[in-house]
Amino acid sequence: MPAAPPALKLRQPTGIVPWPLILIEGEESAGKTYSAAQFSASERIGQTYWIDLSEGSADEYAAIPGARYMIIDHDGSYRDIVEQLRAVHAEARRAALAGEPPVVVVVDSASALWQMLKTWTTERARRSGRNAAKLQADPDDTFDIGMNLWNDATTRWMEVIHLLQTLPGIAIVTARGKQVTAVDEDGRPVVERGKTVKDWRVQGQKDLAFDSSVWVRMFRDSDPQIIKARSLKLRIERGRALTVPDFTIEDLVFNRLGCSTDSQPRQITALVGDRVAQWLEEHDVEHLADVDELRQLWWSCLDPEHRLTRAEVVTIRNTIEQMVDELQNPPTEMGQRTPTDADRLRAAVQARDELPDEPDDEPKPARRSRRAAA
The missing domain is CATH 3.40.50.300 (P-loop containing nucleotide triphosphate hydrolases)
Known part of the structure; x- marks a missing residue:
């Protein structure tokens, strides 16, 4: 059975002069x-x-x-x-x-x-x-x-x-x-x-x-x-x-221009190619410094109400994982970050000229792959 077409979202124009x-x-x-x-x-x-x-x-x-x-x-x-x-x-x-x-x-x-x-x-x-x-x-x-x-x-x-x-x-x-x-x-x-x-x-x-x-x-x-x-x-x-x-x-x-107390702001919806940047901004991810809050967001982005595609979810999760990784492994005074297990694994894989396995579906930025765990 074919899916129902999306419903139209309409409103009447106001005719009000907007603020400039x-x-x-x-x-x-x-x-x-x-x-x-x-x-x-x-x-x-x-x-x-x-x-x-x-x-x-x-x-x-x-x-x-x-x-x-x-x-x-x-x-x-x-x-x-x-x-x-x-x-x-x-x-x-x-x-x-x-x-x-x-x-x-x-x-x-x-x-x-x-x-x-x-x-x-x-x-x-x-x-x-x-x-x-x-x-x-x-x-x-x-x-x-x-x-x-x-x-x-x-x-x-x-x-x-x-x-x-x-x-x-x-x-x-x-x-x-x-x-x-x-x-x-x-x-x-x-x-x-x-x-x-x-x-x-x-x-x-x-x-x-x-x-x-x-x-x-x-x-x-x-x-x-x-x-x-x-x-x-x-x-x-x-x-x-x-x-x-x-x-x-x-x-x-x-x-x-004819503006008055009835004037309103211009109705301009920001155009975005995907919802990643918008979602990250709405949840103020850039300014979060609590690992537990970031992990909760890692899970919550899957909520259907956000209407995120699988690719958008992956991008958001990668961003959160990178932030958690930086919080847990801050750079030293010389600007060098302490290598994580994931860093060591990537280095070993590159040395062998192989591709890494798919990561476990867990909100842990410094996770081990199944190969390393074995």
């Missing part, structure tokens, strides 16, 4: 940070949280008349920044459910965040075996950065963007932007009718402008422009930015 993710980019000293601090004085919003990333303006701009925001204290690491963003996300949700004015978060700036991730990627590439050997022979030699490393950086970037896109409040991101010489695929300047073609570059991950719902550009010597708005009320003609002489974020959000 606003990108404010532009030239140095054009007023990007000032406009965000000025917005915090609005009586139509709740608490504003400020994440200063290598800009150093948060304390000074609090002197703007009426400005009221709290600076988020972070240690500069990606993980701490993301955890603080999650805390803001949770607080924004609480405020929304309580019917309070919307929470605002300011990230100043996205350019600094992406630069941090680029530096992290370069450092990882330097430490790889092949590149480390090249640089040891010649510290000034060039080295390759694998696409897998860039993918890791993009994944971290998208984790931040998803939190901002789905914030139950207003997210503001600043970035540096400037006019540059357009170049072709070979890196040569583009020349048309005897003149060098100019282009505008936003310093940040390449999809930053696309992922934002509103894109504002600011200049030192001319009026701000709205480049893009994902909105039915605020229409921007293709190829023609909207110049706004007396630009304020308050006017943009509540008048031009």
Whole structure:
């Protein structure tokens, strides 16, 4: 008898204007940070949280008349920044459910965040075996950065963007932007009718402008422009930015976009190729240091309610086993881990150029194979 088809999961569209993710980019000293601090004085919003990333303006701009925001204290690491963003996300949700004015978060700036991730990627590439050997022979030699490393950086970037896109409040991101010489695929300047073609570059991950719902550009010597708005009320003609002489974020959000106390976060479900990363994050596996808790999770991932495939279960269990192994066999001061029975077995098998037997189905990362037990 054929299996029943899956049931449709449907909902009615709300028609409500969602809270925006606003990108404010532009030239140095054009007023990007000032406009965000000025917005915090609005009586139509709740608490504003400020994440200063290598800009150093948060304390000074609090002197703007009426400005009221709290600076988020972070240690500069990606993980701490993301955890603080999650805390803001949770607080924004609480405020929304309580019917309070919307929470605002300011990230100043996205350019600094992406630069941090680029530096992290370069450092990882330097430490790889092949590149480390090249640089040891010649510290000034060039080295390759694998696409897998860039993918890791993009994944971290998208984790931040998803939190901002789905914030139950207003997210503001600043970035540096400037006019540059357009170049072709070979890196040569583009020349048309005897003149060098100019282009505008936003310093940040390449999809930053696309992922934002509103894109504002600011200049030192001319009026701000709205480049893009994902909105039915605020229409921007293709190829023609909207110049706004007396630009304020308050006017943009509540008048031009039409946001109100009825606004909701954008309904964006994170897309995943499998449920492994999602499951590990939901159970906070990365931060667990208790072996018994990890072993319980090793068993619980089999629960049908998780809807994990066999391959996903195997991947999750391997991750947990590796963590338990590291907890039970911590590295020494020299960075060398005490060899486990499993390590010795793998070494012996490699020496004989044979494949190991299938491991016993037990949550023991340092288990013996049946051959070794015999």
